Amino acid sequence: MATIKEVAKEAGVSVATVSRVINNNGYVNDETRKRVEKAIQSLNYQPNDVARSLFKKQSQTIGLMVPDIMNPFFPELARAVEDTASKLGYTVILCNTDEDIEKEQMYLNTLLRKYIDGLIVVSNTLTAKQIKRLNVPVVTVDREISKDIPTIIVQNTAGGRMATRYLKEIGCERIAHLKGPDHIRNANERCCGYKEEVHNEPWFKEDYIIEGHYEMESAIKATYQLLTRYPDIDGIFAGNDIMAIGAIKAVHQLGKKVPDDVAVIGFDGIALAKAATPELTTIAQPIYEMGRMAANLLIDLIEKKKIEKTFYNLEVELVKRQST
């Protein structure tokens, strides 16, 4: 890439003159300005963001830490963050942490050394203390870490209730819950919503709640075992869409039909849910909207704009398809 010196030489002026033209301060006569602009164009000179970063200790870059971009929830979130940031002049550094605390710490150090301006985080392991030590604005998404850290989440408990109530409405009389991991707060909240709807039912057993690790293979196994032990089960609320797709596979493996013998509902509203056969009924989160809001809020914080609200608990929505 061309340097400012080369531009000055090409235009036959001093570096200071080129700088005045670029920064549009101080007097430069019209003919000289045109010569400099022509040189900038012909050499494809780009003013130097890095020097500006060093001076301002800002980089017009934000970090996005997700557990794993291959989990189908996160590409849509990442896309929304990147679309929004890019419109506002920021680039996005993507970090996959696998929620491994050492990896997270390593990324935090790296990002700070690069003077990132702010960070969007999805994590169950980072503590409020660690985040506050960063000295750059942080927005947490999907998982709440602390009430005083800007956060975008959804109403998980209400969503769990909504899913379970819908299964009851369509006539299910034995409803099981495929639960996400214990250490993830939204998994416990969705499970709470389920319990609130069923704990007074005469048929309810604690055994109807089984762990599926938010992932397909273990959901298949867990559902297969559950339905073998309790063949009366006619409805399953899965804590995320991937587990719901696994549950449908297990129902098929047992020679039963979805939704005729067992109705299945998921949670998330990922694109995959529509690609499933039968297409998956689900409690949809506004995933893109969450990413967009997180990026807007973070950049407002970075640019010290007036912020009205830093905690958003968004509504979820029942999307009826073929699996119920």
Add this chain to the structure above:
Amino acid sequence: MATIKEVAKEAGVSVATVSRVINNNGYVNDETRKRVEKAIQSLNYQPNDVARSLFKKQSQTIGLMVPDIMNPFFPELARAVEDTASKLGYTVILCNTDEDIEKEQMYLNTLLRKYIDGLIVVSNTLTAKQIKRLNVPVVTVDREISKDIPTIIVQNTAGGRMATRYLKEIGCERIAHLKGPDHIRNANERCCGYKEEVHNEPWFKEDYIIEGHYEMESAIKATYQLLTRYPDIDGIFAGNDIMAIGAIKAVHQLGKKVPDDVAVIGFDGIALAKAATPELTTIAQPIYEMGRMAANLLIDLIEKKKIEKTFYNLEVELVKRQST
């Protein structure tokens, strides 16, 4: 974050001494070194990558330009690039271009201003000339732009032949092809492979090749029309997995069964293919491996290591599942 000045003050030494300790050059006595190291630790001082970038015109950052991270092929590629880069001390800036030439140019300018060290690109619109003007190493993936730009692709034509031949082997006698967009080279190559296998068959018609735009909705529509017009078709080779899932849906909509009435095979080997019902037979690309190789090759180029080969045309693999 602490500055080098604060470290110097804390340790009771000059900034120059701290700098000598950090960069490990020049004499510092043991006791002083320990004092400086203790101050660095207690203040959580991070040496300044940005200053180093300005000096070396390097940033330990690479760019990754993909059309859309929400297309299920790219999260796995992005994950591989990021895993590999991170192990080698580089961070990754993610850019979604929608293959829009203006967005691509905007990103190129932004990335160059940030002194990125190199770029991994998936694009059909960028020209070899544009890429060479960048003056940083570039590796293209999935789509070949020019023979003299480092490239990682797969054997698309051979894969197309493999898919079609397999449908013939299992007894299909009227095989159609759901083709990707004309402007994407790999779509045309996969179609070539199909044609090579079928053009001598007495039943072959050009009408058996239909466009599905590499996307589910249009694949459903195209397949539905095709099977309505030619109910004899008993095998479909789809140019990617998403279209294959769409084709399966269309077969079901017509009251037919997969694979009993119509066998369906895809191309890509995305995780989604296993989540489909029936699970999708496909020609699998080594997606993670492609990302890993691209990142390794790019960083070798950045670090001016000896490179043996800059053009990789990788093998694909037939993965048999339930849809055939």
